[in-house]
Amino acid sequence: MGDFWGFGIIWVVLSVIADWIASIVGRHFYVFTASVQAQEGQAAASFLLMTVVPIFVFVVMMLFYALFRFRRRKGDTGSSTSQVKFNKAYVGLWVTLSLVVNLFLFVHPTASAMQVYWQEGQAYNKSSNELIVDVTAQQWGWSFSYPQYGIQESVDSNGNDVLYLPVDRPVKFVLNSYGDGDGLSEQIDVIHSFWIPAFGMKTDVIPGETRYEYITPTVISDTQQNGMMRVQCAEVCGPGHPYMESNLHVVSQSNFASWVQQQLKLQSGS
Amino acid sequence: MAASSNQSNDVLYPMQTPLSRADLFKLKGGLTLFLIGLAVPILLLLEMRYVVAGGYVAPQVTQWPAIAATVAMLLSGLFTVAGSKSAKKANRPGIVRSYNWAILFALIAIILIGIPAFNGVLDPVSHYGETFIPTMGTIDVYLFFTWIGMLATRSRVKRLGNKIENYWGVYATNIVLWFMFVCWVVTWVQLYYL
């Protein structure tokens, strides 16, 4: 029984310590979160981390026990004294626990977080404050248009496509994978994936289908300040895939308003 | 490798060794597994047709080659059954006679199935056409390999003559051909009517 209690006590102590560390590390699991959705994902990931750490400790401790505690000593050639073939309590506990833990993880965070995400989408759709951004993916670039403001394609001073978002305002991305109306787009377009690392969310863009993504940015920042603030294609889409990136600026509500005016001026001017 | 193997100079060929019950059981089991594996792509194609084209049947699919192919395969199958019956009586000339006809009808079936797949009546760039052609093509390729198997079986029976100790090859060919017949009928009914 000595091994049993020894193992158990060490496991509990190490698990508590490891979980304490996990609770700190878990807070930075997403490295940088800049949206409500990223924070939700971060919370789910952190919860998962706390749950799996004791399991990790249990198995790894067992491996170390095998290496040190149960190691065959020099000169010992006999069989093991314990030849237990089955232990109802151990197997029963293992099966029950793994079932319970998995079911539990399915209810929370899996189902609950998805529920929250879907409800957010519905809430955003009903809200009058929602900003709609039409995103078009094509080989190999993104273009963004703001139908509520009449901006057809937002560009920066270099003429590159750029995404500007106001902080703390729900955004609905309408995602399509179409070409630029040259009659070839149906043939040439492929699956892309719309990903902003700092927003903790990605949605694939399928040719011929429209997908939606709902985000509320919470941090004012841009691509120059933080590399995770970028629009990146995450699904391989041909040789240009690595270059399929656009800069992202999350700005204050007032700066966004003036940016909109500037874009409109640029659009009518050209 | 078996320790009991004969040390004589005779070189043995397929069908030249007597089969024990266990051997026969093994061969039948292996063939069953093989046919399960062969059925998977057919199921996949039939499923994909509904995914891609729904229940639509193009009005211009040509009916007569399909009906004629079914008849040809049925005849071929009846002749392989006759071959198996001759095999039970160890009537080797009977096997060869039956197989001559079976091979002929199987060849006719291959050509007939090939006609609607490749005669260009169906547009390959249509949802129905793009599933119809690969499905018919797959059946045709399967049937072609079955046909080679039939040729091999006939050739073996003819060449080995009296040295044959078992007729598993004949039975197996018969089973595979009937499996192909079932696959074809399911495909035909599904692609043409359902």
Next chain:
Amino acid sequence: MSDDLEKNQQPLVEREWSRREFLLGAGGLAVVGVGALFAKSPIANAFQSLRPQTTDQGHVRLYQGDFYFDPNHMQWRVGDQVTLHLMNQSPNRPHEMWIGRGFDTTPTEFGPIATGFHTDFWDGVHINILEAYHVSNWVTNNAIVTSQVSPHPWLVTGPGNGNFSPTLEPGGYVTWSFTVPNKPGRWMYGCFVQSYIHYDEGMRGTIDILPAKV
């Protein structure tokens, strides 16, 4: 898989094939294989340099593929009359063709990317369009264009729309004739569609313009 032959499987005789032939053969194949995979372009270039470079005259064919020009090197002489057939062989991508020197670039997260040539070869050149099939658009810039085919709606005339370049749909082709202008030296040609990636992926070539014969 019909019959059981195992009772016949005794390792009986050792009849030896040559070990040397086997090793030499396998080694030779390995060398050829590695060479084909990793040294394809140096070997091809070496062969190409053995062939004397000829000046293209009259009808010149230029094929576009994903992502290359065939040929990727041409040689023209000032004053020659050239009829250029440009064909897009790609089954699904549009391609264009610029000729120029120097680069315009745009900054990206991955460093500056070339968006086109700075100097347009076709400035002030008289060209005559003889054939056009499946053309997406044809920007003329400062070239002076006469056309034997209906240039609508694809011909974009006048400066301000970028350099001279025909853009072809998959399977499209164009033919135009011109007299090689007096702009000797090395020029480049390339395709910059689909976010400039075609040029980056190797869709480029060089033209040497030789001075006129005296």
Next chain:
Amino acid sequence: MSVTPGNSPLQATGELPVVPRRRMSPPMKGVIWAAIGFLLLNSIVSGIDPDVLHSYVNQVSVVFGWMGAMVGWLFGVGGWDALVKPAFGFPLKWKETVGWRRYFEYSTDHKVIGIQYMVSSGLGFLIAGIAAMMMRLQLMSDHMWLFQYSKGYLTTVGVHGTIMMFSVGTVFMVGGLGNYLIPMMVGSNSSAFSRLSGISVWMVPAGIMTVAFSPLLGDWTTGWRGYQPLASQDGDGIIFYYLGVFILLLSSLIVALNLVATIVFKRAPGLTWNRLPMYAWGMLAVSFLNIIWIPEIMMTFILALLAKIVPLPLFTAVGSPMVYLQMFWLFGHPEVYIVVVPALALWMEILPVLSKKTLFARQWGVIGLVFVMLLSGMVWAHHLFPTQGNSTILPISFFTEMISIPTGFAFMVAIGTIWKSKFTLNTPSLLVLMSMFNFLIGGLTGVFLADPMVNMQLHDTFFVVGHFHYTIIGGMVFSSFAAMYYYLPKFSGRTFNDKWGQFGAYWIFIAFNATFFQFFIVGLRGMNRWVPVYPHYLMWQNFEISICAFLLGFGFLYNIGYIIWAWVKGPAAEENPWKAKTLEWYAPSPAVGTNFETEPQVVNGFYDYSDGAGEAVVFQS
């Protein structure tokens, strides 16, 4: 009869049939026949159906040319003389040789075939490993420097993934170890369909070469998945991807048929299902997965090939771009278990022997393997969480999380076996523990990926790359090395120096974890997959990862080299050095010639190591 390798005691005596001397080595003959086959069919097809450019090798002709080459190769290495002609009733002129030459010929001996599979698969491991090193070299910098074009890098990614998955992951432990061990483990002298098996092994080198030389036809950027609709507009190299994978899968399908038939129909008397060794159970589960899913994916690849060369619009934007993804991942996830289940089975095979303790809860281990097999067909869509609509996410997520339960049984059994044992710490057992550690991390990170909300962030990043390398290298490759060390005395009659073995094990363990643990971190920091260039802020970590990756690469080279050295020159081993009780150890070591001169009779379970337990096997004379 037992023959030592290398020097044959058998003489060609007068009483044997006179067979003409084989002048050319079968592989060379195969190559020449393949070249003839290619030229013949390619010429015919490109003559009948020329493409616009009138080039000699075009999309359609290369497919037929390849078929000709494949038939030529398989006939040339022995299929014509040993399979086709006898099948048509012509005299069998093929005799198997002894000595090293038989490893380069058509053979029907399951042990020779097993070694041929292992060596072919090892060749694939080296080629794909070189591709991986090239990728890591490129990623040391954030801009293009080693590769000229990103399509070249992406092709390398594809070649690496394809060869690793289809010729190493799917083949080494099933076609290689399975073919070698399973007939011995069930007390038989041959596998069920040994002639078929003899030809299927030659498909592996052909398939590897097809994929490795695919860049000659053109670059393809889809990775190991041949992703449509992208594949339809890729370079022609994708044709060789589909064809190469097709032939590799055909080989695995034949292996599966053969192994199932061997296990079901060729068991020795007394070897009931309750006594069947764990590795045989693993092979049975894997082979059933293979029999169902390999034909499925082969058909999918044929369709994708048609979509490329005809072209049928099946999977392009005009058709239904999602259909290919669903069809691919239907196979794609079972594939992962095809790779890993043999490793789990191997733990349960090795641990009781080296712990000298009865296998704990054997029936639960079997249940685990079988349920992994059953559930694996229900989880495919978790590869598509960001791709598909909302409605299917939760059920798929549910099954994905549930599949960790049967997988966990392997850990339960392993831990129960280790507990209070007398654990012999040597290279194979150390590698098994390391494999358990790695696979544990792979499995636990899978919990994060199974959660859709978290998956939306982690999908298509290096986190995923790290996760599956932990399961596949960490689980399967480490277990394969454990198996190689463990069975070395069986293969060659020689053994290894444990100190050098353990040194190699620690080397790859440390380098592996240093490399792939950082994949998780760099992925969370925003590193996406399939990119030769990336934002500058990720550069130093990628540089560091590359250094560790090179260490890992050299570590694998060291281990492979050491195993080869020990195989040839190592100290002589005992007949049964681990005092194991399973049937394969009753066959002679090194296992050459007949496995069992007299038929073994199984009278007990194999995994009972208590002092009073009798022998598991008796031989009746």
